[in-house]
Amino acid sequence: MARFTVQVNGNQLAVESPPDRPLLDVLREDFDLTGTKYGCGEGQCRACTVLIDGQPTASCLTPISSVDGMSVTTIEGLASGDQLTALQQAFVEMDGAQCGYCTAGMIVEATALLQRNPKPSRSEIVDVMNPHLCRCCGYRNILASVELAARGWEANDA
């Protein structure tokens, strides 16, 4: 056991943990941030994607020791208060979720994409999102959601 400190969604949080425990478990079980999902535990579905120092990363494959002192953003950290991000609002608008279990990973990934490249082409979006599984197969609405946000649609137009 060792003590690790992580800045999660802007809050400095500490945890006593074995060093190889996955960040996913710490977020869900110690910090009660259950928006980040387990889907496969081997980086094949990307439902567990979070931003680590801004980089989309599979939290199921990330030992807690490797993020000590770093900053982590989860799905819970994107909206400011009641104000959804344009991307979150686009997912609502375009019916981007069926069961919604993959949605957190999708939104976190696409948030980073739109920060890097605010106007990605469809093929750029597909390339970046392809590692993410949606077993409901709602891919077309997910793409439409990301594209809507990329077109500069503003949340406060709703």
Add this chain to the structure above:
Amino acid sequence: MPERFREDLCEPDRKELAEGPAYRFELDRRQWISSIGAGLLVTAAGKVVFSPGGASAQVRPSQRLHLGEDGSITVLTGKVEFGQGSRTEILQAAAEELRVSPDVLRVMLADTAETPNDGSTAGSRTTPSTIPVVRRASAAARELLVRTAAEAWNLDASELRVEAGAVVRAGDRFSYADLARAQRPASTVDDSVPRGVPLREVRNWTVLGQTLPKVGAREIVTGAHRYPSDIVRPNMLYGAVLRPPSYGAQLESVELAPGRELGAVVVRDGEFVGCAAKTSYEARKALEAISETAKWRTMAHPPSEGLGAYLKRHAQPSAGGRRGARRRESGDVDSALAAAQTLEASYEIPYVQHAPLEPRAAVAEWDQDRLTVWTGTQRPFGVREQLAEAFRLGADRTRVVVPDTGGGFGGKHTGEVAVEAARLARAAGKPVSLRWTRAEEFAWAYFRPAAAFEARAGLSGEKILAWDFTAYNPGTAAIETPYAVPNVRTQYIPCDSPLREGSYRGIGATGNNFAREVFMDELAGAAGLDPLEFRLANLDDGRLSAVLRAAADRFGWSASKSLGRNRGSGIAAGFEKGSYIAICAQVRVAGGSVEVERLVSAFDCGAILNPGNLRAQIDGCVIQGLGAALSEEIRFAGGMLVNGSFARYPVPRFRGTPPMEAVLLNRPDIPPAGAGETPIVAVAPALANAVFAATGQRMRSLPLRARAA
């Protein structure tokens, strides 16, 4: 003959896991503290009862609607929401008949202590069964509102109308909350609503028939929604369960001490061995320590290689009962075959796994001898019975709550994880959360049945005179041909399956329709006709013909059959559970892979309740169907899966999603049927037929293994 909802062709598949409970107990459920406050409970038959709410609330199976004195309106059903849109459509149905804005309603789903028992959420039954009863109860409540207001104001009820949840007249307003308060003294207002209050006609719909944003979307996009695996209870532990190394292996011995030394609660009860600890990491470590000491007696288990032949060797033609063999014959098939040009072919499909993104999960909590389990199951009341039986509790002491869950596709009818979590919680004396790993979900959940088929037909010119179809093991959904054939023999023969089987999107219809629709293509070739023309020539079902024509028109069928070497188009249709699908697909075969260049579907499920949700369901079915057609196949050897992971069992992703279009054929004159299953059944045969058009190779098994010519 007028079109009708073909209820007669909607019997449950023989492979459907037992649906609904054997009994409908009217148990005293007063011991659960209800979240429903004081108000009126309304049944679909218009019976209205006052309920004081809270600890004394007691919702009976027929009660569909609660009108709170506080102004709340709650729709009650035992159905679940797994992404198919049931919550939103049930809300629309109630809002339409109550004449209220949808955003003032709450839909309470699947809580065995608070909602009626609606059996399983399966077989596309929510739309034809649940939506109508919710509409009737809502219409009855509206009628009662009008009558009560009319009485209070001394007016004729026909002069009053409900708008935005109230009857309004010259400054006076009488709302559902007023109604709930007004009726408080009366314990029952049984006869105040006549039977058969009219439902709003489809052409006058203002809420139904519209695309409504998904209820709960905001909670999903912010990560706030708690799926079953996200439920947290005070002092909760996390569990892990020991699995056999192979199918049928029996535990001979295991040491529990290594797990206990790591601080975990460890329980062995017969074949069940599991651990619970403060974190899932600790539970896994304890389980690993125990697992290393386990000794198993293994059993021989066949490999997936040669599965079709295995199934035929292990056919159970004399199996009786509801899940047994079935044979139907009309006309004289043998004589007709003897007199006709005949063709025959065999087909096969493998096991596939649903692999919902949220694996099975449950949180179990005991309060002395009362058990509450939050879990993602499509059969909440069935799982309650399973728990009550496993722990020898009365069903009244067992409560199952189903939070909106991360996918099912027919794969979550069972309650294994609920029983396991409850056993661990019993041992720990604390609530336990148990979530299966992806590997467990692949290996120990049940599968869409593998199957083999033998088809024979006799042709005379462009007409099919005789049809002889034998299906080994797929299930019975869509086993009967929808084509007009005078002499038909259909046999269903269950087989001794090496793997555990159960429901799936369309279940038996996926295999039965694959075999039939590829065979129809072969027959079209033998008859020298275009596959579309041949189908239309053998159909007298107007709705099936209509979806075929609609898909072909939008696709440009006549212009796109011949596309040169290794590119071609295929068509297939299907009918199941009251709805009709046709799909045209264009493929390109490159090396050993099939690329779908474009796909057009046409779908008719009667009156459309929510076009946006319908499109999402068609998309889901079609793309999931692409997986089953092109890549999904469970392989096993030595009693264990060879490809039980997303790395080895490729499922559809963004990149394989072709340009697609869905033509919706709205039929306001026909009661709506469900849409979450049927569109899948035409995908694989349309692609198989397209590969034939592209390469000349006839595809008779799934997944398709094409080679560029």
